[in-house]
Amino acid sequence: MYELGEFQELEIIRIRNAGAFLGLPGSGKKDDLILLPGTELNEADEVGNILKVFIYKDHENRLIATKREPKITLGKIAYLEVKDITNIGAFLDWGLEKDLFMPFKEQTIKLEKGRKYLVALYIDKSDRLSSTMKIRDYLRTDSKYSENDWVDGIVYNIVDEIGAFVAIDEKYEALIPKEHIRGIIAVGEDVHARIASIKSDGRINLTMKNRGHLEIDNDSNTILSMLKENDGFLELNDKSSPGEIMDALLMTKSSFKKAVGRLLKHKKIEFYKNGIKIKK
Structure with a gap:
């Protein structure tokens, strides 16, 4: 056979x-x-x-x-580039003469030609090889990583209410909860993140934040840099909304308050009117 x-x-x-x-x-x-x-x-x-x-x-x-070696085999996951998008679906470069097909029903977002995405290879109902972006069932939960390890992964799905789903090493299932995402990330993007916790079933929670004082140090430096770029003043304080803080500094309100507390303690800033300013 x-x-x-x-x-x-x-x-x-x-x-x-x-x-x-x-x-x-x-x-x-x-x-x-x-x-x-x-x-x-x-x-x-x-x-x-x-x-x-x-x-x-x-x-x-x-x-x-x-005799050629394709970039993906049956039941496996690979990071493949979109070569063409037609009225029946997308075609991906998998290293062989005939491009790999992906029907629209297997696409989780609108694809862009020239970009790369994580896909799995399967046999469809017509007994043909096809690809899908719905890769969660192909991912494993038996990684050898430990909490606080830094890992590399690729975002394969984003659910606004939950966070970003990531495939570590193109093989292990992980999630970056929405509150632990820094900046804007998209499906198909590489991420470097720290393992915050590992559940009993092996599923991994990631964070894009450093541990404890290192994170506060980074956030403090970010605030000082933004103050210097804005003539020493930012119209942000502990009453500012989380959205305003995220838009201005790409950090959560909780992180902002911790960093401001450290800067106040070291007398590098002071509250001024409805914001903060560099202390002279």
């Missing part, structure tokens, strides 16, 4: 001008063979040789073999 979407060892049964026709090793079958195009043959390839090839389908929906 041929394994669509995976690597398989097949035997060269015969060679013709079109290429090599491959079959299951030792089966003795001379029909139901798969073509390996002649452009991929070399002088060492001859009848009886066993080749490791990847199985996919050509433009006419026929099984075909290739």
